[in-house]
Amino acid sequence: MSRFFTERLSKLEAYTPGEQPKDMKYIKLNTNESPFAPSESVIAAAEREAHRLMLYSDPECTPLVSAFSELYGIDKSELIMTNGSDEVLNFAFMAFSDTSRPIVFPDITYGFYPVFARLNGIPYEEIPLSEDFSVNPEDYIGIGKNIVIANPNAPTGIALSLADIERIVASNPDNVVIIDEAYVDFGAESAVALVPKYPNLLVTGTFSKSRSLAGARLGFGIAQRELIADLNTIKYSTNPYNVNRMTMAAGEAAIRDNAYYMNNCKTVMENREYTRDRLCALGFRVLPSVANFLFAESPDVDGEKLYLELRRRGILIRHFSKERIKNFNRITVGTRAEMDALLAQIENILKGN
Numbered sequence: 001m002s003r004f005f006t007e008r009l010s011k012l013e014a015y016t017p018g019e020q021p022k023d024m025k026y027i028k029l030n031t032n033e034s035p036f037a038p039s040e041s042v043i044a045a046a047e048r049e050a051h052r053l054m055l056y057s058d059p060e061c062t063p064l065v066s067a068f069s070e071l072y073g074i075d076k077s078e079l080i081m082t083n084g085s086d087e088v089l090n091f092a093f094m095a096f097s098d099t100s101r102p103i104v105f106p107d108i109t110y111g112f113y114p115v116f117a118r119l120n121g122i123p124y125e126e127i128p129l130s131e132d133f134s135v136n137p138e139d140y141i142g143i144g145k146n147i148v149i150a151n152p153n154a155p156t157g158i159a160l161s162l163a164d165i166e167r168i169v170a171s172n173p174d175n176v177v178i179i180d181e182a183y184v185d186f187g188a189e190s191a192v193a194l195v196p197k198y199p200n201l202l203v204t205g206t207f208s209k210s211r212s213l214a215g216a217r218l219g220f221g222i223a224q225r226e227l228i229a230d231l232n233t234i235k236y237s238t239n240p241y242n243v244n245r246m247t248m249a250a251g252e253a254a255i256r257d258n259a260y261y262m263n264n265c266k267t268v269m270e271n272r273e274y275t276r277d278r279l280c281a282l283g284f285r286v287l288p289s290v291a292n293f294l295f296a297e298s299p300d301v302d303g304e305k306l307y308l309e310l311r312r313r314g315i316l317i318r319h320f321s322k323e324r325i326k327n328f329n330r331i332t333v334g335t336r337a338e339m340d341a342l343l344a345q346i347e348n349i350l351k352g353n
């Protein structure tokens with residue numbers, strides 16, 4: 001740390017992204033990316049737009065917003081596009097929380113939430129997940145604080161029902177409830193349908209997981225127009241050109257190619273169930289995930305050891321050192337061939353080979 005770093009931020013512990021190693025070619029099952037390439041039309045759209053990179057991008061993301069609002073059946077004023085959904089989440093922390101408006105979230109969830117809280121000087125409280133690693137909706141009913149919940153949650157993959165989400169939103173009318181739907185396309189119920197009814201609800205989403213654009217950085221927020229206007233105030237006060245030209249073109253093409261991506265999601269869900277069954281047959285405890293990853297522990301091999309052994313064999317999964325989940329690993333669901341390679345190596349490790 002330099003002597004110039006401000007006192008206010010000197011204690012900040014930055015978010016640790018999953019590793020993107022360059023030492024060898026791994027089967028990458030550690031950061032929940034799609035195993036499928038973007039569609040041809042998305043690649044072509046980004047290439048065409050490269051010729052116009054000398055011009056700033058459109059801060060209103062006009063064609064992308066039109067295509068998107070049509071697909072989701074919402075008004076353009078109810079939508080903000082951002083540089084990944086991490087950006088809309090940070091905007092929301094900045095816009096709606098401060099020392100007098102604290103925020104709560106589960107103790108085991110997306111690692112960025114406590115980072116955004118500390119970055120913005122926001123007091124926060126972590127509410128423990130239930131024994132079975134699910135979010136207990138009762139813990140959030142009428143809590144009277146801002147709330148952020150990933151649904152499905154990460155790294156567990158467990159989702160709340162839409163009815164439970166609605167009870168949480170309805171019982172906290174004076175607080176903003178953020179539902180982070182990064183993984184919703186893999187089998188959970190979306191809360192977007194609740195937006196017309198609740199002025200305190202913000203739903204966030206991303207093109208990184210289900211739409212094969214993690215490297216392009218494209219996320220979004222959906223809420224009633226007043227909340228979106230506040231988020232735009234933050235956006236225009238930090239970076240009006242937050243979505244670059246190539247990403248905007250790619251995102252619009254991806255929306256038009258929706259069937260391709262939803263079909264990929266279906267394949268991932270099938271591979272998830274296949275992998276879950278095989279892990280269970282090997283004695284693993286696997287949480288009931290409706291996301292594009294599985295969270296699993298083996299009674300026979302320590303979580304960190306399994307992670308290190310697989311890494312040595314060219315397969316990357318994600319291990320977290322937090323006490324309550326340190327025997328688990330989060331495994332991104334890839335292609336069937338990737339899952340078979342993973343399972344073969346796990347069998348070897350369990351046999352001591």
Ligand SMILES: *Cc1c(COP(=O)(O)O)cnc(C)c1O
Pocket residue numbers: 032083084085086087110150154180182205206207208214217218219
């Ligand atoms: C991956 C992820 C995000 C954000 O991803 P972006 O690439 O920034 O869109 C947000 N929330 C959760 C829970 C995630 O896992």
